Each structure stands twice: as structure tokens, then as C-alpha cells.
Amino acid sequence: MPASNQELHERYRKALPSWLALYYEEPISMERGEGRHVWDVEGNRYLDFFGGILTTMTGYSVPEIVQAVQEQAAKVFHTTTLYTSEPMIELAEQIGELSGIPDAKVFFTNSGSEANDAALMLATGYRKSNQVLALRNSYHGRSFTNVAITSHRSWSPTSLSGLNVNFVQGGYRLRSPFGQLDDDAFTEACVDDLEQVIDMMTSGDVACLIMEPIQGVGGFATPPDGFFGPMQKVLNQHGILLISDEVQTGWGRTGEHFWGYEAHGVTPDILTFAKGVGNGMAMGGVVARAEIMDSLGANSISTFGGNPMSSVAALANIRYVLDHDLQGNSLRMGQRLRDRLQPMVDETPWIAELRGKGLMLAIETVHPDSNQPDGATASQLMEHTKRDGLLVG
Numbered sequence: 001m002p003a004s005n006q007e008l009h010e011r012y013r014k015a016l017p018s019w020l021a022l023y024y025e026e027p028i029s030m031e032r033g034e035g036r037h038v039w040d041v042e043g044n045r046y047l048d049f050f051g052g053i054l055t056t057m058t059g060y061s062v063p064e065i066v067q068a069v070q071e072q073a074a075k076v077f078h079t080t081t082l083y084t085s086e087p088m089i090e091l092a093e094q095i096g097e098l099s100g101i102p103d104a105k106v107f108f109t110n111s112g113s114e115a116n117d118a119a120l121m122l123a124t125g126y127r128k129s130n131q132v133l134a135l136r137n138s139y140h141g142r143s144f145t146n147v148a149i150t151s152h153r154s155w156s157p158t159s160l161s162g163l164n165v166n167f168v169q170g171g172y173r174l175r176s177p178f179g180q181l182d183d184d185a186f187t188e189a190c191v192d193d194l195e196q197v198i199d200m201m202t203s204g205d206v207a208c209l210i211m212e213p214i215q216g217v218g219g220f221a222t223p224p225d226g227f228f229g230p231m232q233k234v235l236n237q238h239g240i241l242l243i244s245d246e247v248q249t250g251w252g253r254t255g256e257h258f259w260g261y262e263a264h265g266v267t268p269d270i271l272t273f274a275k276g277v278g279n280g281m282a283m284g285g286v287v288a289r290a291e292i293m294d295s296l297g298a299n300s301i302s303t304f305g306g307n308p309m310s311s312v313a314a315l316a317n318i319r320y321v322l323d324h325d326l327q328g329n330s331l332r333m334g335q336r337l338r339d340r341l342q343p344m345v346d347e348t349p350w351i352a353e354l355r356g357k358g359l360m361l362a363i364e365t366v367h368p369d370s371n372q373p374d375g376a377t378a379s380q381l382m383e384h385t386k387r388d389g390l391l392v393g
């Protein structure tokens, strides 16, 4: 008899840290997946809108990706960056070209946190400054450096850091002091705030500003299109680098664009990616202009980064995304979802708004007819969708 959901929950709680968040009053354990569906160990089937935190991007058991991984597994699992490896090199060439960053070089990591760590090391080293700007309501990962640039009380276990971080106003309009302004005035107010923070709270020689084009963990908070254009103009006046954390917004998910930054008429100096690229295989990375990427003054390696298993999965996955125009699918399906959800949102007093782009859509639950966040209702909603066979985040 396979273990039940309950039994695995009990063993998980005993063997793993108490601070690991688990979904659902009765957490589930996935046994297998196919297409967009997963089955738990008790045989319950779910339509999966969540993809293991937005990571099973093209679906479960996609034959082209399974075959690529199986063929590679029969050859060699692992080599390290101390040897050249064709899958890693081909992937770097391809992602460099897709990134839109001129003269791009790519460094591979195993997660989004590690990718942002590497981006911060590059930016602070290149600029010889430990001063970093991030956006309020941001989430960039769980490592020591990323906790320092994350602006969420519930995801901030420590304030200790070697970085000197200031948080500027960003795109979370529902709770912004500038939220009532129209798009242009809102952007202008945030740009003024950025200028003031640089002038009053730093010594001017800031290394970088890191941003998510749409804030993921922050509830898909979406700034007006073009928002980061005037923000980057201010950064450029000071030589401050722009890092676009595309861990959630990359690979066409927003429908309109392949990368989230493209909605803003900017090109970042550094881009980070992870999650969906390996369709579940551990894979992340940083893209930067060669001048920045090559600026590290010491040796570095990665034991697992760019390993052949993850690289062939990512190559097959990206090929699938491009060949099947999944960006176009995000646009069409996102619009369909939005069209059906919007009337419901409009007439529901405990939903504040529907926001996001493409297949990156969120609703925010509030106490009825107020702006007060209501996490308990969000949890209830999750329980109900699960009961009805739908997984959301």
C-alpha cells in the first residue's frame, strides 16, 4: 500500500523544518502528472493551474522533454563547469540570444535565489558598492542576500545583511500612497520617490536596482506599462545598473511579451531566470553584458549549474515553448480567463481586484467592501478550489 497524504504529512512535519510552508489543511502529495493534470497518492485528480510554483511550465510528462532527459540520463548525469559541455553551451547561446541583452553571457545556477545572488555579486563588484535598491512588496528568494532585498514581513526572517538596501515605491497600486493617481502621474510619483531615495538615503554610488516586472509573491502587482522607462533614466544618470528578476515573468508567460521587462521599453543590464525554464528540472541563471559578467576578480565554478540533465531539459522545453507559440497561448488563454473572472470579481465584495497579464493573473481577497487584506478567505478559497479539483497558488 502506498503511503497516504496524511501519513506523508506527519512524516514531513517530523523530518523537515517547522518553518516550511505547506498548502492546505490536509496537504497533498503528488504521485504523477500528465499534461496539465496531477494525481495525488490517493488517486485524486487535479487540474493544475499552479505548476509547483509556476515551474511545470509546459506540463507534466511532455514527451519531447521526457525523451531528452531519458537519452541524456543514459549518457552522463553530471560533469561540472570545469569541463565544457555541449548542452550547457548551446543553452547559454540560446538564452543569451533570447535575452535581448547585447553581447550577452550566461551563468547557470540551480535556483532563482542563487541566480539573484550571482546578479548582486556581479552588480556590487562591478560598481564597487554594496548599496542596492529594491522595490517595496518585492520577493527575490530565500538566501541570505535575497532576504535582504525582499520586502515582505512574512518572508523576512532576519534584517542582518552585508548589503545596504533601500526600498523604493513600485507597482503595488492597491496599497500605494500614489494608488489613486492615473498611470502617468503614478509613474511620475514613483520616479520622484526614486530620485529622493538616491539623493537622501544613499551616497549616490548605488550598485543596482533589482525589480520584478510583475511582482510574483507580492500578488502579481503590476505597474503601468512603460513604468521602468523613466525609472531607468534616473538610474542611468547615476550609472546604477538595472536587474530584471524574470524568475516569474519570463518565457512568454505574460502573453504580450517574452520577458516582463519588454512592457517597459527598457533593456536591463542583468536578467535573472529560473522556475519554468527546466519545466521542473533544477535550473536558473543570470544573463549580463560580457563587460559586467566578466568583471569578477576571482575564479568561480558551479558544481551543478548548467549540468547536462537540466540543460537538455531546458533546451527541449524552450524549443517546445517556441515551436508551439506558448506565448500566444498565454495571451489567448489569459484573456479568456480574465473575461470570465472579471464579472465575478466586479460583483464580489470580498475581492478587491483582478490583476496581472497573460497567464499570470491574481485576485486579492479583502474584508468585504474594504481594502483590508483577508488571508483567511484566501485560504478558504484555496480549500474550495482543491475540493473541486483545481490547484491554484
Ligand SMILES: Cc1ncc(COP(=O)(O)O)c(C=O)c1O
Residues within 6 Å of the ligand: 053, 110, 111, 112, 113, 114, 116, 139, 140, 141, 142, 212, 216, 217, 245, 246, 247, 248, 274, 275
Ligand atoms: C521573482 C522571484 N525571484 C526569485 C525567486 C527564488 O527562486 P527559488 O525559489 O528558485 O530560489 C522566486 C521564488 O518564488 C521568485 O518568485
